[in-house]
Amino acid sequence: MTGNMRLPITKSNALLLFAWLSCLSLSSFAQQGAGKKPGYPALTDHPVNVILMIGDGMGLAQISSALYANYNQLNLEQFPVVGFHKSYAHNELVTDSAAGATAFACGKKTYNAAIGVDKDSVPCKTILEESMERGLAAGLIVTSTIVHATPAAFAAHSFSREFYEEIASDMAETQPDLMIGGGKMYFDRRESDDRDIVGELRSKGYTVEDYASSEITDFKWNANKKLIYFTADKQPLSVSAGRDYLALASRLGPHFLEKRSEKGFFLMIEGSQIDWACHANDGKLAIKETLDFNRAIGEVIKYAKENQNTLVVVTADHETGGMALMPGSKAGNVQTAFTTNNHTASLVPVFAFGPGSELFSGIFENTEIYHKIRWALGFGVPSAQTSLSTSSSSAANPDKIPQGGSN
Numbered sequence: 001m002t003g004n005m006r007l008p009i010t011k012s013n014a015l016l017l018f019a020w021l022s023c024l025s026l027s028s029f030a031q032q033g034a035g036k037k038p039g040y041p042a043l044t045d046h047p048v049n050v051i052l053m054i055g056d057g058m059g060l061a062q063i064s065s066a067l068y069a070n071y072n073q074l075n076l077e078q079f080p081v082v083g084f085h086k087s088y089a090h091n092e093l094v095t096d097s098a099a100g101a102t103a104f105a106c107g108k109k110t111y112n113a114a115i116g117v118d119k120d121s122v123p124c125k126t127i128l129e130e131s132m133e134r135g136l137a138a139g140l141i142v143t144s145t146i147v148h149a150t151p152a153a154f155a156a157h158s159f160s161r162e163f164y165e166e167i168a169s170d171m172a173e174t175q176p177d178l179m180i181g182g183g184k185m186y187f188d189r190r191e192s193d194d195r196d197i198v199g200e201l202r203s204k205g206y207t208v209e210d211y212a213s214s215e216i217t218d219f220k221w222n223a224n225k226k227l228i229y230f231t232a233d234k235q236p237l238s239v240s241a242g243r244d245y246l247a248l249a250s251r252l253g254p255h256f257l258e259k260r261s262e263k264g265f266f267l268m269i270e271g272s273q274i275d276w277a278c279h280a281n282d283g284k285l286a287i288k289e290t291l292d293f294n295r296a297i298g299e300v301i302k303y304a305k306e307n308q309n310t311l312v313v314v315t316a317d318h319e320t321g322g323m324a325l326m327p328g329s330k331a332g333n334v335q336t337a338f339t340t341n342n343h344t345a346s347l348v349p350v351f352a353f354g355p356g357s358e359l360f361s362g363i364f365e366n367t368e369i370y371h372k373i374r375w376a377l378g379f380g381v382p383s384a385q386t387s388l389s390t391s392s393s394s395a396a397n398p399d400k401i402p403q404g405g406s407n
């Protein structure tokens with residue numbers, strides 16, 4: 001043989017090279033995203049309220065299959081502005097819901113499993129926390145537990161998404177005006193301590209209700225008090241198993257929050273279980289969950305049309321399943337297939353309606369969702385205030401690395 005030093009292109013060499021290139025490019029992408037000051041246009045009309053709706057795992061195929069299964073009609077068609085975000089995490093091209101939601105909540109690329117903390121596990125002030133500091137009301141409505149990754153990233157700070165009880169403690173400190181979701185057991189039957197956080201929240205002035213004692217419409221939504229409604233002890237049911245509160249909560253939530261502050265509100269609503277259906281490669285359930293989220297979008301868009309001071313942004317944290325619509329699909333009967341039971345790194349669509357919606361066209365980093373919402377609300381250019389100094393979190397706790405999946 002000659003002295004040709006060319007490395008043989010074996011599969012493992014190619015993978016190594018790809019991994020090395022991925023690391024290089026991701027760190028430089030992240031640097032570009034992290035320090036970027038938004039050069040946004042002056043808005044003629046700023047929203048008073050922002051409703052951010054996250055369909056967990058809802059990529060273009062999930063939207064398309066729900067659209068055609070629903071005979072070519074979705075509420076998303078009412079949104080005049082459409083863009084795409086790049087969902088990748090700080091250190092991996094494929095993100096999880098924790099890093100994805102932290103990007104929206106804090107404007108920072110972080111590592112998978114991080115809850116409201118940056119890549120160095122330092123807590124970052126979230127858009128929900130800043131909104132409350134500025135006198136706005138704030139709420140979270142989800143179809144997972146309320147301590148699950150997406151809602152947690154807006155109202156808690158944790159080294160890892162798996163610390164549900166610590167996240168519950170953090171949320172009881174943050175005290176959003178409205179919380180609806182499952183996970184009551186992490187508040188009142190805790191393994192790590194004897195605290196009864198349900199009782200604590202009552203003594204702090206919350207109305208606390210749950211699925212066992214009342215339906216969501218059975219009690220008075222007294223806007224003089226903060227409200228938490230637990231929809232399950234642990235995870236809420238799937239929509240196929242009878243869960244039906246998301247659209248109702250999405251109708252009542254904005255009306256409740258508008259009474260909590262005349263300065264406006266920030267509300268995050270998540271269709272949490274689109275992701276779980278896609279992890280299970282269950283196309284029919286994914287369509288049902290997406291159509292359930294579509295009903296919630298319908299309620300919110302109705303509110304935004306009646307209250308033209310409200311910006312609505314609908315997006316996903318990432319796509320799940322590498323879903324596709326297959327040949328043989330018909331309107332009302334869509335055939336789906338999946339390439340993975342995990343998340344993928346496809347670009348994620350963003351839909352916007354209302355004052356400030358023009359900021360959301362084009363292709364941008366997922367962290368820009370945070371910056372654009374702040375800009376729309378008139379909070380100004382980010383500065384040091386996006387870093388938290390409080391220590392009421394489990395963020396710097398690297399000796400407790402949990403095991404487990406990434407939903």
Ligand SMILES: [Zn+2]
Pocket residue numbers: 057097275276279320343406407
């Ligand atoms: Zn997932």
